[in-house]
Every structure is written in C-alpha cells, then in structure tokens.
Amino acid sequence: MEIYDTANKLAEEIKNSTQYKNLKNSKENLFSDPQKKELIEEFEKLKQEVQLMEIKRANNQEIDEEDKKVKVAKLYNVLIENKDIKEYFDYEIEFSKMMTDINKIIGDAIKEVI
Numbered sequence: 001m002e003i004y005d006t007a008n009k010l011a012e013e014i015k016n017s018t019q020y021k022n023l024k025n026s027k028e029n030l031f032s033d034p035q036k037k038e039l040i041e042e043f044e045k046l047k048q049e050v051q052l053m054e055i056k057r058a059n060n061q062e063i064d065e066e067d068k069k070v071k072v073a074k075l076y077n078v079l080i081e082n083k084d085i086k087e088y089f090d091y092e093i094e095f096s097k098m099m100t101d102i103n104k105i106i107g108d109a110i111k112e113v114i
Contacts, residue, residue, distance in 0.1 A: 019098045023091040030088050039079060040088070046072045
C-alpha cells in the first residue's frame, strides 16, 4: 500500500507545483473567452490530426496529403501573436517538460525489468 501513498503524494505535489497552477490558471482565463477557446481547440484538433498522419506515415499507411503541418504552423503563428495564448502555450510546455522529467525518472528506475 505504501507505493500508492507515494503515488498519491506525487499527484498532490504535481497539483501544487507552479507549473500546474500556472497552466491551470492560464487555461481557465483563456477558456472563459469563447473566441480564444475555439481557436485553441481548433489548434489542438489540427495538432492531433498531424500526429495521426505521422503515425500512419510511419506505418506506411495511406494518408490524406493535405498539408496539415503547414496549417498548424500558420495557426500557431497567428495564435502566439496574442499575449494570453502565447503565455498558455509557454505554460503548457513547462508543464509537459516537468511531466516528461518525472516519467523519465520513473522509467529509469524500472528499466531493468521492462
């Protein structure tokens, strides 16, 4: 049971981290504006489509040749012109980096058995 206590403590520490709080507050602020929310959601959808396209390409599957990467890049460039959206993306990157680091620490600790 101790391992679950540790996992719950880590989860609580993540929620109390500056990275989490900054991202959460920024997202709440952005998503209170319907136009900004819609832009962010459109960007996230396009990003997922590009990721799917890359997976299909890696598996030699047929893909839609519409260049979604260009659309994502163009939309990103438009979005970061807005201070609040750019700040949200920056906080998203910081949080993602923290989570990647945590996953790496855990992964390194158990790599002998996986």
